[in-house]
Amino acid sequence: AAMAPGKKITARIKKTLPVRGPQAPTLRELMRWYCLNTNTHGCRRIVVSRGRLRRFLWIVLTLSAVGLILWQCAELLMNYYSASVSVTVQFQKLPFPAVTICNINPYKYSAMKDYLSELDKETKKALETFYGFSEGKSKVRRAAGDWNGTESQFFTQIPLLRFEDSSRTATDLRSGRKRKVEGSVFHKDSSIVNSGDSNDIIGFQLCDANNSSECALYTFSSGVNAIQEWYKLHYMNIMAQIPLETKEELSYSADDLLLTCFFDGLSCDKRHFTRFHHPLHGNCYTFNSGENGTILSTSTGGSEYGLQVVLYIDEAEYNPFLVTSTGAKIIVHDQDEYPFIEDIGTEIETAAATSIGMHFTRSRKLSKPYSDCTETGADIPVENLYNKSYSLQICLHSCFQKAMVESCGCAQYAQPLPAGAEYCNYKNNPNWMYCYYKLHEKFVKEQLGCQQICKDACSFKEWALTTSIAQWPSIASEDWMLRVLSWDKGQKINKKLNKTDLANLMVFYKDLNERFISENPTNTLVILLSNFGGQLGLWMSCSVVCVIEIVEVFFIDSFSIVMRRQWQKAKKWWNHRKREGPGRPPQVGDTEQQGHDNPICLDEDLPTFNTALRLPLPQASPLPRTPPPNYSTLRLETAFTEQLPDTLEAGQ
Numbered sequence: 180a181a182m183a184p185g186k187k188i189t190a191r192i193k194k195t196l197p198v199r200g201p202q203a204p205t206l207r208e209l210m211r212w213y214c215l216n217t218n219t220h221g222c223r224r225i226v227v228s229r230g231r232l233r234r235f236l237w238i239v240l241t242l243s244a245v246g247l248i249l250w251q252c253a254e255l256l257m258n259y260y261s262a263s264v265s266v267t268v269q270f271q272k273l274p275f276p277a278v279t280i281c282n283i284n285p286y287k288y289s290a291m292k293d294y295l296s297e298l299d300k301e302t303k304k305a306l307e308t309f310y311g312f313s314e315g316k317s318k319v320r321r322a323a324g325d326w327n328g329t330e331s332q333f334f335t336q337i338p339l340l341r342f343e344d345s346s347r348t349a350t351d352l353r354s355g356r357k358r359k360v361e362g363s364v365f366h367k368d369s370s371i372v373n374s375g376d377s378n379d380i381i382g383f384q385l386c387d388a389n390n391s392s393e394c395a396l397y398t399f400s401s402g403v404n405a406i407q408e409w410y411k412l413h414y415m416n417i418m419a420q421i422p423l424e425t426k427e428e429l430s431y432s433a434d435d436l437l438l439t440c441f442f443d444g445l446s447c448d449k450r451h452f453t454r455f456h457h458p459l460h461g462n463c464y465t466f467n468s469g470e471n472g473t474i475l476s477t478s479t480g481g482s483e484y485g486l487q488v489v490l491y492i493d494e495a496e497y498n499p500f501l502v503t504s505t506g507a508k509i510i511v512h513d514q515d516e517y518p519f520i521e522d523i524g525t526e527i528e529t530a531a532a533t534s535i536g537m538h539f540t541r542s543r544k545l546s547k548p549y550s551d552c553t554e555t556g557a558d559i560p561v562e563n564l565y566n567k568s569y570s571l572q573i574c575l576h577s578c579f580q581k582a583m584v585e586s587c588g589c590a591q592y593a594q595p596l597p598a599g600a601e602y603c604n605y606k607n608n609p610n611w612m613y614c615y616y617k618l619h620e621k622f623v624k625e626q627l628g629c630q631q632i633c634k635d636a637c638s639f640k641e642w643a644l645t646t647s648i649a650q651w652p653s654i655a656s657e658d659w660m661l662r663v664l665s666w667d668k669g670q671k672i673n674k675k676l677n678k679t680d681l682a683n684l685m686v687f688y689k690d691l692n693e694r695f696i697s698e699n700p701t702n703t704l705v706i707l708l709s710n711f712g713g714q715l716g717l718w719m720s721c722s723v724v725c726v727i728e729i730v731e732v733f734f735i736d737s738f739s740i741v742m743r744r745q746w747q748k749a750k751k752w753w754n755h756r757k758r759e760g761p762g763r764p765p766q767v768g769d770t771e772q773q774g775h776d777n778p779i780c781l782d783e784d785l786p787t788f789n790t791a792l793r794l795p796l797p798q799a800s801p802l803p804r805t806p807p808p809n810y811s812t813l814r815l816e817t818a819f820t821e822q823l824p825d826t827l828e829a830g831q
Contacts (some may be wrong), residue, residue, distance in 0.1 A: 285461030485687025
């Protein structure tokens, strides 16, 4: 049959135009269409090149260019999250930092005798037993049986032991009996070289109050360190039970600590200092704390324009078992920072003039995704117990205190008290020492998770200190200076102070150069996109439109072709299953569809010779033939029951 004119035009257009996009029947034809029509010249040269060698070279060059693009783009992405450090130095009037000063001895020993008398008595007996000497007597070693028969609560709670050999045999200091000791051994001062004499190894044993078989041994190569640690544990237990108001009265007042004060060439006094109580250092005093809303500043560098104070240390009031050095501790910090005297404090000698020159630096780091720092600490799941601006030290101490309260049921004395908690003591928490040491061991080994939770602050201020020391007062001026200071102190003129009770401190800016260290993004989004475009144009002569084309062809169109072929296969399988269902007899015409009913001939074009060749072969069945005629239809039947007379005559 002849094709209609409209269908002829449609067939010719289909034959002339190439297959486009997802209309391509196979992925091969889609890739060929892309290579012939894309703007990336390498892909086109792969298709149109003649000769296998030339085509192979173009394939290698194109794949190499794609690899270089991926490598360079990965480098650009990695550099996008890097930061460059810039340092800015400017000369200007600088705010003076807060300077916190503490006496190394926290409380007056004379005022603390009522609380520490029993502990000091037992400590002296321990020294007599270990080393055979006492105050004002010759060195004579005492036997353990020479002690009175009363049982000491201090040695009962924490027994001091002397380890005889490596077989875990120890001598109890109180009873003098030898016994086997069990438990994990922790050497607390491994930096001190062991002399090799087993008698020098002393320590104490801590056991779980709920399970006496769970013990830990803490050994020391130095007897000084062992006795100090033992004394400090009992000391904290006693101080935890004293009210804060009482402890403030037992410590040094501003009049006791400060003799003279000058700042920026002008006189100052105790009104410029703010008191705060530190658990381990007693009353400390902060100059220029900013509590009244005013922060002092200086416009001139040099020692004459900083802070100059003379401190009265009062060595006679020192606790002989708690501290072994004489002087003061200071720390330079920002007004919003907490002064961690015990961690980063600088010690000031007596009978010396200590000059501390400062360089001021402000630092600013970029937060995520450039670094893992925090802006204010609000994103850290640890409560700030210090009521000061966030810092890494505050987070670590607060995290440990929180773990202490949760694990031991009480708070450690050296850190702020959380809400609803109380400080540990023997009376209410008999197991706190063992719990504290085990918890501190986990903290040092980073097993509590505090080091993983806490982060550095993104912005902070730092004062780099340079310390120099000179003898003070000089021999020539010692006599009159000590007499004048004694007079200022309110004593009689014929009783001058001892120079070992005094310390001269100067804190000043060496120069007024403020250094500002900041991190800036190395690349912006605009620079990143420009670099991407440069790499695409350099290696593939490609643009953003080309990238969109690649996404369309290699992802959208390819996915459409694959899914269409899978759908056709699934549909064919389903139709075949329906035709061959169980219990249905085969029928003529079910074997194969003929003509335009065949799925291959779904196109609008009429079947051609080529499409006819692709038709499936019929199954083995009798070929349809022309049926034989029905001879009964040849028999004439009349509608009349009787023959007419005229027909009879004609027939005759």
